[in-house]
Amino acid sequence: xxxxxxxxxxxxxxxxxxxxxxxxxxxxxxxxxxxxxxxxxxxxxxxxxxxxxxxxxxxxxxxxxxxxxxxxxxxxxxxxxxxxxxxxxxxxxxxxxxxxxxxxxxxxxxxxxxxxxxxxxxxxxxxxxxxxxxxxxxxxxxxxxxxxxxxxxxxxxxxxxxxxxxxxxxxxxxxxxxxxxxxxxxxxxxxxxxxxxxxxxxxxxxxxxxxxxxxxxxxxxxxxxxxxxxxxxxxxxxxxxxxxxxxxxxxxxxxxxxxxxxxxxxxxxxxxxxxxxxxxxxxxxxxxxxxxxxxxxxxxxxxxxxxxxxxxxxxxxxxxxxxxxxxxxxxxxxxxxx
Ligand SMILES: [Zn+2]
Numbered sequence: 001x002x003x004x005x006x007x008x009x010x011x012x013x014x015x016x017x018x019x020x021x022x023x024x025x026x027x028x029x030x031x032x033x034x035x036x037x038x039x040x041x042x043x044x045x046x047x048x049x050x051x052x053x054x055x056x057x058x059x060x061x062x063x064x065x066x067x068x069x070x071x072x073x074x075x076x077x078x079x080x081x082x083x084x085x086x087x088x089x090x091x092x093x094x095x096x097x098x099x100x101x102x103x104x105x106x107x108x109x110x111x112x113x114x115x116x117x118x119x120x121x122x123x124x125x126x127x128x129x130x131x132x133x134x135x136x137x138x139x140x141x142x143x144x145x146x147x148x149x150x151x152x153x154x155x156x157x158x159x160x161x162x163x164x165x166x167x168x169x170x171x172x173x174x175x176x177x178x179x180x181x182x183x184x185x186x187x188x189x190x191x192x193x194x195x196x197x198x199x200x201x202x203x204x205x206x207x208x209x210x211x212x213x214x215x216x217x218x219x220x221x222x223x224x225x226x227x228x229x230x231x232x233x234x235x236x237x238x239x240x241x242x243x244x245x246x247x248x249x250x251x252x253x254x255x256x257x258x259x260x261x262x263x264x265x266x267x268x269x270x271x272x273x274x275x276x277x278x279x280x281x282x283x284x285x286x287x288x289x290x291x292x293x294x295x296x297x298x299x300x301x302x303x304x305x306x307x308x309x310x311x312x313x314x315x316x317x318x319x320x321x322x323x324x325x326x327x328x329x330x331x332x333x334x335x336x337x338x
Contacts, residue, residue, distance in 0.1 A: 003298045005309040008291045009326050012334050015293040016213035018116060019205075020145075020285070021233065022124040022131065023226075025219020025254065029280060030108035031130065036101040041128060044069055051092050060085050074187040093127070093184055098154040098168075102133045106320055108280055109134040111311050114324060115289035117331065118143030121208040123201075125220065125229065127184045129155045141321050142328050148208065149201050150192075150229065152182035158197050165197050192228070202232065209233070210240040213293045216285060218253040222264055234267055249296055251275040251283055286311045290327045 024043050031041045042050040047069045048057070057064040057072070062085070064072055076083055102109075109130050116122065122145045124131050132155040135147055149156060157179025158165045159172035166172075168181050183195065193199050209215065215237070222230035250268055252261050252275070261276050268274075277283045288295035289311045298304040312323055 001304055003304050003306045005307045008288065008294060008306060008309060010330050011294075012291060012327075012331050013294050013297065014334065015297060016211055017120045017145075017208060018214055018216070018285070018292045019121040019123065019208045019212040020112065020116070020216045020218060021150075021220055022122065022126060022218050023220025024126060025221060026124075026280075027126050027128050027130055027219070029219060029253075029255075031103075035130075036103045039100055041100065041130075047093070051096055053089065053092065056085065056088060056092075070185070070187075073185055077187040090183075090185060094154055094181055097127050097184070098129060100128055100130065102130055102137070106315070106317055107134065110138060110317075110320075111286055111289075111313070112280070113138055113144050114142060114320065115285045115292070115311055116145040117290050118145065120145035121148055121205075121212075122146075123148035123150050123205050123208065124153075125151050125226075127152060127154055129153070132156075142324060143331075146204075146208075148204050149182075149198070150205060151186070151198070152184045154181070154184070156182040156197075158182060160196070163196065192232070205233075206236045206239075209236040212240075214249045214251070214284075214296055216251040216253065216283065217265070218280065221254075237268055249273075249275065249300070251277070253277055253280055253283055281310075281313065286313075289324065290331065 027041050028043055034040050040046070040050050045068070048054060048064055054064065062072060062076070073086070073089065076086055080086075107130070112122065113131075113134055122131065124147065131147065132153060135144060138144060155168055156165060157168035157170070159175060159177060159179055161177075162172055162174040164172050164174065164179070165182075166179055168179060171178055182197065192202050217233075220226070220229075248269055250265065252265055254261055254276070255278055256264075258276055262274060265274060275284070280286060284295055285292045287308045287310050288306065289309065291309070295306045298306050312320060315323070
């Protein structure tokens with residue numbers, strides 16, 4: 001028997017969260033043509049060129065050609081953590097990323113957020129403001145997933161003295177000081193526990209992974225520099241009570257070849273199987289907006305085929321919000337029911 005589109009819209013279920021983890025590749029795919037003004041969204045290997053750091057490195061006799069940006073940063077940090085160059089790099093990175101602006105039409109990140117529900121989580125490693133700004137512009141329309149910042153972000157600031165995190169550019173309500181911008185670049189030996197705010201976010205991710213129905217990992221490259229993050233993800237995922245999980249399912253969105261993907265993520269799925277796609281729009285979330293867990297549940301538990309209900313990609317916010325209305329109306333009924 002087929003679960004029709006209509007059926008899926010009308011009958012949401014109270015299932016556990018869908019957790020999505022975004023790496024740099026996600027922002028790259030979402031903004032292939034750059035931001036509103038066409039400014040490039042650089043990946044780590046593009047940073048030196050895009051931020052024009054060549055002159056700064058030359059001035060300080062730092063060899064940068066064919067070298068990895070994070071490694072250079074780590075080396076400078078090791079020799080002097082208070083170095084003026086580090087400060088200059090931090091400022092340049094912060095200035096560049098904070099100026100990036102969302103295109104006015106709905107983007108992949110708007111589609112992602114609106115396709116998930118209030119019970120879900122989106123954890124991001126990205127510094128750029130796109131997910132945050134997309135969250136803000138859709139906030140009062142429909143319940144959105146909870147955002148978790150696994151690295152710093154240009155839109156966040158904090159007051160260390162009063163343990164307050166808030167929007168960058170705003171003031172600490174206790175001391176009236178401007179919030180300090182959140183740290184963006186970490187030396188390669190990342191230590192997430194040292195940063196009070198980031199460590200709280202990682203705790204939230206641990207909770208999310210422990211309670212998730214399924215996870216989607218989008219554009220996260222577990223390279224050497226991200227090894228610590230990868231190991232933590234794996235640890236949290238495995239630590240969760242496997243017996244209580246109805247089934248194991250992980251979806252990976254990545255441009256790499258299938259074999260490389262399998263090699264990279266096989267430890268996550270010793271028993272289950274890996275769903276793998278290159279394009280976000282071919283995955284579960286945008287093809288079953290606000291019903292991603294249901295779309296996995298019916299086939300896995302009852303062997304039923306689920307009809308697709310793809311989110312309209314090329315339409316205005318107004319039409320998109322209208323299109324989503326029946327989905328949300330059924331959700332409201334579900335949570336009103338005792
Ligand atoms: Zn304060």
